Amino acid sequence: xxxxxxxxxxxxxxxxxxxxxxxxxxxxxxxxxxxxxxxxxxxxxxxxxxxxxxxxxxxxxxxxxxxxxxxxxxxxxxxxxxxxxxxxxxxxxxxxxxxxxxxxxxxxxxxxxxxxxxxxxxxxxxxxxxxxxxxxxxxxxxxxxxxxxxxxxxxxxxxxxxxxxxxxxxxxxxxxxxxxxxxxxxxxxxxxxxxxxxxxxxxxxxxxxxxxxxxxxxxxxxxxxxxxxxxxxxxxxxxxxxxxxxxxxxxxxxxxxxxxxxxxxxxxxxxxxxxxxxxxxxxxxxxxxxxxxxxxxxxxxxxxxxxxxxxxxxxxxxxxxxxxxxxxxxxxxxxxxxxxxxxxxxxxxxxxxxxxxxxxxxxxxxxxxxxxxxxxxxxxxxxxxxxxxxxxxxxxxxxxxxxxxxxxxxxxxxxxxxxxxxxxxxxxxxxxxxxxxxxxxxxxxxxxxxxxxxxxxxxxxxxxxxxxxxxxxxxxxxxxxxxxxxxxxxxxxxxxxxxxxxxxxxxxxxxxxxxxxxxxxxxxxxxxxxxxxxxxxxxxxxxxxxxxxxxxxxxxxxxxxxxxxxxxxxxxxxxxxxxxxxxxxxxxxxxxxxxxxxxxxxxxxxxxxxxxxxxxxxxxxxxxxxxxxxx
Amino acid sequence: xxxxxxxxxxxxxxxxxxxxxxxxxxxxxxxxxxxxxxxxxxxxxxxxxxxxxxxxxxxxxxxxx
Ligand SMILES: Nc1ncnc2c1ncn2[C@@H]1O[C@H](COP(=O)(O)OP(=O)(O)OP(=O)(O)O)[C@@H](O)[C@H]1O
Ligand SMILES: [Mg+2]
Numbered sequence: 001x002x003x004x005x006x007x008x009x010x011x012x013x014x015x016x017x018x019x020x021x022x023x024x025x026x027x028x029x030x031x032x033x034x035x036x037x038x039x040x041x042x043x044x045x046x047x048x049x050x051x052x053x054x055x056x057x058x059x060x061x062x063x064x065x066x067x068x069x070x071x072x073x074x075x076x077x078x079x080x081x082x083x084x085x086x087x088x089x090x091x092x093x094x095x096x097x098x099x100x101x102x103x104x105x106x107x108x109x110x111x112x113x114x115x116x117x118x119x120x121x122x123x124x125x126x127x128x129x130x131x132x133x134x135x136x137x138x139x140x141x142x143x144x145x146x147x148x149x150x151x152x153x154x155x156x157x158x159x160x161x162x163x164x165x166x167x168x169x170x171x172x173x174x175x176x177x178x179x180x181x182x183x184x185x186x187x188x189x190x191x192x193x194x195x196x197x198x199x200x201x202x203x204x205x206x207x208x209x210x211x212x213x214x215x216x217x218x219x220x221x222x223x224x225x226x227x228x229x230x231x232x233x234x235x236x237x238x239x240x241x242x243x244x245x246x247x248x249x250x251x252x253x254x255x256x257x258x259x260x261x262x263x264x265x266x267x268x269x270x271x272x273x274x275x276x277x278x279x280x281x282x283x284x285x286x287x288x289x290x291x292x293x294x295x296x297x298x299x300x301x302x303x304x305x306x307x308x309x310x311x312x313x314x315x316x317x318x319x320x321x322x323x324x325x326x327x328x329x330x331x332x333x334x335x336x337x338x339x340x341x342x343x344x345x346x347x348x349x350x351x352x353x354x355x356x357x358x359x360x361x362x363x364x365x366x367x368x369x370x371x372x373x374x375x376x377x378x379x380x381x382x383x384x385x386x387x388x389x390x391x392x393x394x395x396x397x398x399x400x401x402x403x404x405x406x407x408x409x410x411x412x413x414x415x416x417x418x419x420x421x422x423x424x425x426x427x428x429x430x431x432x433x434x435x436x437x438x439x440x441x442x443x444x445x446x447x448x449x450x451x452x453x454x455x456x457x458x459x460x461x462x463x464x465x466x467x468x469x470x471x472x473x474x475x476x477x478x479x480x481x482x483x484x485x486x487x488x489x490x491x492x493x494x495x496x497x498x499x500x501x502x503x504x505x506x507x508x509x510x511x512x513x514x515x516x517x518x519x520x521x522x523x524x525x526x527x528x529x530x531x532x533x534x535x536x537x538x539x540x541x542x543x544x545x546x547x548x549x550x551x552x553x554x555x556x557x558x559x560x561x562x563x564x565x566x567x568x569x570x571x572x573x574x575x576x577x578x579x580x581x582x583x584x585x586x587x588x589x590x591x592x593x594x595x596x597x598x599x600x601x602x603x604x605x606x607x608x609x610x611x612x613x614x615x616x617x618x619x620x621x622x623x624x625x626x627x628x629x630x631x
Numbered sequence: 632x633x634x635x636x637x638x639x640x641x642x643x644x645x646x647x648x649x650x651x652x653x654x655x656x657x658x659x660x661x662x663x664x665x666x667x668x669x670x671x672x673x674x675x676x677x678x679x680x681x682x683x684x685x686x687x688x689x690x691x692x693x694x695x696x
Contacts, residue, residue: 227670235674267668270634271676274668452673459678466685471672477684479666479671487659493643504642514670514680515662516689520635526644534645536652539660581659583651596642606689608662631658 022579023192023221023457024182025449026175027229028209030089031258031286032403033058035178036446037186044233045438045448046443049181055403055442056178059086059107064127065158069101071179078324081107083124088174091167093201093208096120098285106324113166121166130156168212178217192457194449196229200260200280217421222458222472224449227253227264227275232448235271238438247427248510250394254381256410258286261377262402263384265395267482267512271480274480274514277388281380286334286404289370293325297346297359297367305355322352337366338406339434367409371586376411379416384440391544392419393571398426400441406433421571480514486542487610489535489600491525505540505575508612511518520601522617527591533598534585537612537626538577545572577624584614586622596621 025036025044036046046054053071061068061084063075067074076084082306088105088233089101095118099110111121133568160508165173173178175195182190195213197206206223213220227565230253233239247270255262261281266273290310311323325348336344341363351357368372385392398420411428414420427439436443456471470477488507498504508519548567588596597617604610608630616622670677679694686694 222672224673225671231671232673234675265672271674272680273671273673273677275671323681338670350659441672448673451671453673456680467652468677468683470681470685471678473672476669477681478672480670481665482663482667483659484663485660491642492649494646495643498643504640506638506640506642512663512668514668516683516691518691522635522640523638523640523642530645530647532645533642533650533683534649535642542677579657579660580652580655581657582654585651594644598642599635603691604662610658610659627683628658 010141020186021188021192021457022188022612023194023453024179024186024190025229025446025453026178026193026195026218026447027226028089028175028195028197029058029402030259030260031058032056032442033174033178034446035182035451037182038441038454039448042136044447044454045182045207046446047185049177050184056480058087058174058565059084060174061085062124062126062163064071065129067173071172074194075328077107078321078328082109084108085122085124085170087169087261088122092171092212093205094120094167104517110167111164114164114168117414119166121164123162123164124168126161126163126174127158128161129158135410142310146384158305160238168208168215171209171212172215175213175218179216179218191219192419192453193218194222194224194229194453195220196226196228196445196449197223198280199225199227199264199278204208213465223452224452226255226262226445227266228273228279229412229445229448229452230255230264231266231268231273232452233444234271234397234399235436236451245397248507248513248629249396250390250512251397251399252381252385252395253401254377254405254414256285256377256404258404259283261285261380263380265384265388265390269513269517270519272514273369274482274512276390276512277384279380279384279387281376284373284376284380285402288373289334289375289404290312290327290330292369292373293330293361293366294323296361297326297357298322299332300359301351301355301357305357307353307355318352322348334366334407335360336463337361337363338408344407345439361382363409367407367413370407370409374410375417377410378414378417381414393421393544393573394542395420395424398424399444400427400433400439401444403442406440408433413430441458448510481606481608482512482515483509483513483517483604485583486511486577487537487539487602487604489612490538490577491535501575501577503536505538507540508600509604511542513604516603516605518601518603520599522599524595525588525598526595527588531588531591532585533588533596534583535600535614536583537581539581541578543574543576543578545574546571581610581628582612582626584612584624584626586616586624588615588622590616590618592622 020038027034032048036044037046038160048054049056056092057071057074061073066129084107096112108122110120113121249268251266251268253264261284264278265276265278295312298309302309310319314320314323328346329346333344333346343362345360347358349356416431432439486507487509488505490503490505492503546569549570551568590596599615601613610628614624683694
């Protein structure tokens with residue numbers, strides 16, 4: 001198929017085809033999907049489908065002879081909801097009997113497949129094209145009928161029919177349209193894909209998705225958990241280069257979609273990561289915010305027009321339809337609120353009784369209306385951290401994933417009330433969210449998946465089979481031992497500011513680092529007249545001390561100054577010496593102008609043996625090897 | 632060879648009267664046992680870790696060759 005003019009970005013993309021890896025990353029959410037490919041600049045970027053959408057609604061609708069996919073299908077929810085299929089991603093690989101019948105469904109209901117045992121399916125009404133017209137007869141009928149013209153035979157009327165589609169078939173149709181968009185953009189066949197899955201997908205669901213994808217013609221390289229796809233983006237050099245983020249850090253991924261909140265606390269160690277704690281909260285997210293905003297606008301509508309309207313829940317048919325219209329319309333409103341603090345409008349033609357509605361809401365007001373939902377998200381975060389016994393101050397970075405996490409007010413609320421350090425790094429604080437920057441929560445998963453697809457598809461050479469097996473989760477190569485305490489070098493000092501530890505502490509290997517591990521640091525060391533330099537190797541205990549301080553005076557008006565203003569607690573990080581492991585004392589050979597450059601390499605091997613090699617940088621420098629046997 | 636992390640600090644000069652603490656024979660705290668943590672199968676660092684594990688018996692020296 002010839003490449004269509006790409007509705008987004010540069011239409012020249014398919015020209016330099018040879019340098020672009022023919023791979024795609026697919027973020028397959030329950031509500032929206034997105035796809036990323038590599039651009040000729042070598043960046044993984046989300047692309048738009050043929051309707052110009054980067055966030056593609058996971059919806060398929062049948063209307064007459066037409067099949068709609070994506071956001072167009074969502075529009076069918078207003079008048080044609082019984083032929084509109086949504087929410088299928090979460091049902092992949094499930095038996096019909098496993099699906100709670102209470103599942104609120106505004107779209108085509110899930111039914112038992114008529115032919116397959118315990119198989120969920122959807123039944124939709126379609127119009128099938130009529131069988132091709134009968135071959136034109138050259139015999140003239142002698143019955144009293146008009147003679148058939150043998151040119152321009154009018155097409156016969158399509159025939160109403162019902163069509164049953166299993167969840168897997170729906171998934172295949174949907175994924176195939178994503179593949180098509182990617183291939184249209186690339187101008188060539190996709191040769192490898194990485195598709196995201198939620199953490200809670202079990203092996204049956206994984207297998208079912210893999211099958212549906214391969215039925216769609218997608219060469220699946222890996223099904224990657226969403227947290228992994230996020231890490232695929234946040235461990236790239238681009239992500240941390242301009243942000244001064246340490247290579248070893250604790251990262252909290254806050255994924256707020258439409259119908260669920262997924263939290264993951266990651267230990268990120270020089271690009272290698274594992275999950276410290278995670279949680280899924282169903283029925284929390286954008287849908288709940290929608291309910292509140294819809295109510296807000298419905299009230300405004302009634303106030304302005306005196307037309308009564310009761311929504312969320314709506315009972316009568318006219319109200320239900322009005323609610324569905326508002327639900328669609330506020331997609332745009334929410335995106336505007338995310339993008340700018342000014343007024344965002346919501347317009348619906350003939351909202352109810354033929355009366356149009358135009359309302360507007362600014363960010364401040366929106367956040368007020370949405371606040372209870374924001375607070376529930378903070379509560380989920382607090383529960384996760386306290387369950388993992390991790391102090392919020394231990395989190396170095398927050399990463400946002402999912403459409404609803406694009407709301408700056410949510411970030412604000414989380415940072416203000418979550419108990420985090422005031423300097424915690426978030427994409428909003430770094431200014432990388434707006435304008436589709438690298439911190440854009442709606443594209444992180446697809447981009448990370450595309451990067452992973454490129455990486456896996458580049459694997460070659462010998463023994464690649466074992467590597468690939470491990471990548472797709474076969475075997476137990478992913479199960480690791482990990483350090484429990486931070487080990488580092490303490491450079492003795494008699495300076496007053498170093499009194500607490502008696503020196504300057506430089507961490508070598510952080511706690512929660514997978515074994516085996518190697519870290520190499522390089523630093524300058526001041527060398528005194530004795531020309532000796534030394535450090536002690538310590539395992540340390542990290543903690544916090546809280547201090548009560550009076551808040552700084554905010555206002556000048558002394559009138560109602562209250563002297564007993566409440567004190568606020570300020571948290572400080574503390575380090576205390578744990579276990580002494582050994583010391584290194586050397587004569588500097590290469591000191592210049594009172595300092596010398598020292599490299600320290602620390603390795604904890606798979607058995608837990610620690611080896612520290614110290615080397616004065618340069619030819620003929622002092623060296624030392626210190627070994628601490630495994631516990 | 633692993634990345635070298637270059638710190639921008641200058642470690643203080645050794646105090647004149649410094650003598651190191653007595654060696655205690657202490658060991659590292661025991662690591663989390665195998666299987667306690669599962670790596671996310673993503674990124675170049677993960678592939679390096681796999682190569683180290685699968686092809687180099689966890690040895691950095693062998694891996695560097
Ligand atoms: N820029 C934006 N600002 C605010 N909300 C947005 C924005 N973009 C998308 N959304 C909302 O985000 C939600 C979809 O998020 P996402 O694509 O992450 O969902 P998902 O992971 O597929 O859903 P689910 O949580 O149901 O699995 C929808 O409620 C949508 O309206
Ligand atoms: Mg999601």
